[in-house]
Amino acid sequence: MEQSVYIKAVDTHANTLYRIARTYCRHHADAEDVVQTAFMKLYETDTEFQDDEHMKKWLIRVTANEAKNLCSSFWQKNVVPLDASGTDQPYDFPCPENSDLYDAVMKLPNKYKMVIHLYYYEEYSVKEIAEILQRKETTIQTQLMRARRQLKIKLKEAWQDEQ
Amino acid sequence: MNNKQLYKETFDAMQMSEESIRKVKNMSEKMNQKRRLKTGFRAAIAAACLVAVFAIGNAAVYASTGSSLVERVSLYINGEKTDVDRITREKDKNGNDYYKIELDGKKEKSAGISTAGDVLNPDHVETPDSAKSENIPARLEKEGRKIYLLMEEGEKKIDITKDFEDGRAEGEFQHSGKTCRYIVSGTVEEHTIDIEAE
Numbered sequence: 001m002e003q004s005v006y007i008k009a010v011d012t013h014a015n016t017l018y019r020i021a022r023t024y025c026r027h028h029a030d031a032e033d034v035v036q037t038a039f040m041k042l043y044e045t046d047t048e049f050q051d052d053e054h055m056k057k058w059l060i061r062v063t064a065n066e067a068k069n070l071c072s073s074f075w076q077k078n079v080v081p082l083d084a085s086g087t088d089q090p091y092d093f094p095c096p097e098n099s100d101l102y103d104a105v106m107k108l109p110n111k112y113k114m115v116i117h118l119y120y121y122e123e124y125s126v127k128e129i130a131e132i133l134q135r136k137e138t139t140i141q142t143q144l145m146r147a148r149r150q151l152k153i154k155l156k157e158a159w160q161d162e163q
Numbered sequence: 164m165n166n167k168q169l170y171k172e173t174f175d176a177m178q179m180s181e182e183s184i185r186k187v188k189n190m191s192e193k194m195n196q197k198r199r200l201k202t203g204f205r206a207a208i209a210a211a212c213l214v215a216v217f218a219i220g221n222a223a224v225y226a227s228t229g230s231s232l233v234e235r236v237s238l239y240i241n242g243e244k245t246d247v248d249r250i251t252r253e254k255d256k257n258g259n260d261y262y263k264i265e266l267d268g269k270k271e272k273s274a275g276i277s278t279a280g281d282v283l284n285p286d287h288v289e290t291p292d293s294a295k296s297e298n299i300p301a302r303l304e305k306e307g308r309k310i311y312l313l314m315e316e317g318e319k320k321i322d323i324t325k326d327f328e329d330g331r332a333e334g335e336f337q338h339s340g341k342t343c344r345y346i347v348s349g350t351v352e353e354h355t356i357d358i359e360a361e
Binding site: 003006007010011014015018019022032035036039040043044091092093094097098099101102105116117120121123158159160162 | 165166167169170171172173174176177178179180183184186187188190191192194
């Protein structure tokens with residue numbers, strides 16, 4: 001891959017991938033490692049991307065897989081860092097609803113987090129999410145519905161009912 | 164505010180640090196360096212493998228045949244062992260083929276073997292194989308103004324004075340019931356004697 005294309009891809013997609021990795025990984029440093037690995041794979045891949053959107057979907061899939069591999073390992077599940085700052089970093093949210101939503105999403109099972117994020121933040125349709133995550137549309141629909149239900153239970157009035 | 168807006172507002176706060184983004188950008192240069200190193204390393208390994216295969220092959224050939232794939236050719240010239248660097252096939256003025264042998268990397272120090280099998284020593288003085296095979300030692304001798312070709316240790320003496328005036332004398336003589344032909348060329352001091360049995 002050409003250097004200029006790579007740099008442009010990092011500028012465009014780094015934060016998107018970081019957010020996806022962060023929903024999976026408890027630690028900020030792990031999420032950054034996942035993003036680095038995804039970009040390394042992008043640099044080394046021979047895949048010919050049709051457009052920027054194609055590249056973005058490819059990167060999301062790689063990031064999701066890398067995050068799953070890293071954060072589902074025995075080590076990650078069973079080791080608690082001594083340094084408290086190494087765990088979940090709080091963000092400066094503008095209002096309490098944001099903070100509540102953040103906590104509620106982070107407490108969702110991993111398989112729901114990704115679907116919720118791709119749907120609400122990246123605004124992908126169920127069909128597109130199914131393509132990216134290589135799952136059935138019906139599976140995505142079910143996961144989305146269950147995730148919404150869990151968010152509604154936790155957030156109550158702050159989360160609106162959807163179909 | 165609907166769910167999407169709330170979600171976006173919440174997760175907009177999640178940003179990768181500038182330093183991490185810079186690190187990711189610089190990774191490509193590091194990967195390029197690694198790739199170059201890897202390529203060089205692979206080439207070195209491939210070369211080492213080829214050398215190893217050749218060495219093993221050579222050892223196997225040596226074990227089975229008693230001679231290696233690469234041999235150093237040496238010639239004994241005037242009793243002195245001399246390594247041959249290169250052998251080339253060339254043509255002389257008369258269109259005859261001969262082999263030019265370069266010795267010890269010096270062109271000027273060369274010897275040749277004619278296609279007829281005659282050996283030329285470094286001074287280009289021919290010692291005919293045929294003469295050797297017939298055991299006819301031959302030399303030139305000057306007595307006054309006369310030039311003789313002496314063979315069989317002086318037993319046979321041929322006057323070639325007139326014939327040799329133009330620097331070349333040819334003729335025939337009998338030896339052990341065979342007709343032999345001699346060709347003498349050059350000068351009395353530096354000459355070539357070629358004797359062939361017909």
